[in-house]
Amino acid sequence: CDNLRRFLRSFCRQGFSAVLREEDLTQETLLRKNPEGYAHALGEIAKDLGELIRRVISEAGVDGIYLSVRSVANIPAADYARYIAPSELALLSAANALSDYNLLHICGYAGYRNDLSSFRDYPVKAVNWAVTAENVSLLEGRRLFPGKALIGGFENTKAGVLYRGSREEIEADKSDVRNILRRLGVLPGEWTEYSKTQLLDYSDDAPCTGC
Numbered sequence: 001c002d003n004l005r006r007f008l009r010s011f012c013r014q015g016f017s018a019v020l021r022e023e024d025l026t027q028e029t030l031l032r033k034n035p036e037g038y039a040h041a042l043g044e045i046a047k048d049l050g051e052l053i054r055r056v057i058s059e060a061g062v063d064g065i066y067l068s069v070r071s072v073a074n075i076p077a078a079d080y081a082r083y084i085a086p087s088e089l090a091l092l093s094a095a096n097a098l099s100d101y102n103l104l105h106i107c108g109y110a111g112y113r114n115d116l117s118s119f120r121d122y123p124v125k126a127v128n129w130a131v132t133a134e135n136v137s138l139l140e141g142r143r144l145f146p147g148k149a150l151i152g153g154f155e156n157t158k159a160g161v162l163y164r165g166s167r168e169e170i171e172a173d174k175s176d177v178r179n180i181l182r183r184l185g186v187l188p189g190e191w192t193e194y195s196k197t198q199l200l201d202y203s204d205d206a207p208c209t210g211c
Contacts, residue, residue, distance in 0.1 A: 007066040007103060008056050010049060010091060027072050035083045042087035050094035057098040064102040065095045067124070071114040080118050092123055101125050103151065108133035111157055120144055126151050133157065 030038045056062045069088055072080060095102045104122050106114050108130025116129060116136060128151035131137060136144065138152045155162065161169050 005063045005101070006061070007064050008053065008062050009105075010053065010065045010067050028074055031072060031075055031079060031083060035079065039083040039086065042084060043090070046087040046090040049091055053091060053094045054098060057095065064099040064125075065091065066103045066105055067091055067095075067122075068105045068107050069114075069119060069122075070107040070112065071118060077115050077118050080115070085118070089122065096123055103128065106130075106134075116141075116144055125149060128152065130157075131155070132160070 027038075053065055057064065067088065072084070092102060102124050104119060104124040104127045106116060106119055106127070106129040108114065111130075111133045113133055114129070116134060119127070126149035127141070127145045129136065129141065131141075131152055132155045138150055141150050141152075158164065
């Protein structure tokens with residue numbers, strides 16, 4: 001389909017996941033104990049991911065990346081900017097060198113809350129965050145991320161209608177969300193866990209979600 005766009009979902013800090021579980025550590029602990037070492041490790045991971053991004057865009061025909069970021073609990077924004085943001089910005093630099101269409105996903109999985117202001121100057125075409133978890137509406141996001149397209153839609157928690165609602169409830173909520181998106185000029189979509197969600201056959205202009 002000529003209208004289909006393909007994005008590589010990319011993480012930088014996920015490279016630590018297995019190590020952190022094995023050693024019973026947290027990113028907060030690493031940042032407090034050895035922030036420079038942690039930043040260096042992220043930078044090395046970003047180099048490899050940057051090469052992957054370059055090849056996926058230039059050789060596989062992917063349109064851009066969907067970079068997932070997340071604040072670290074109890075770590076000041078200044079420390080995030082100093083020790084973590086450079087590795088994320090390196091990934092965006094690699095992607096932006098080849099594509100103008102790169103997206104930022106500020107992960108609010110399972111109700112996690114972020115400091116959205118930490119990401120307001122990231123050089124991306126569009127931004128997505130969990131409206132309910134962050135308690136930041138799409139209208140407020142328009143002011144927080146000026147000049148960027150916004151991606152939004154259904155609530156993506158187990159309390160949301162997409163997870164627990166009937167087809168009729170989802171259809172009703174779909175109409176409300178679609179009207180909001182049209183007024184604000186927002187792109188439909190949001191990361192969602194589908195483990196217990198029945199996928200419905202929506203019309204082409206319906207708000208959607210995507211992993």
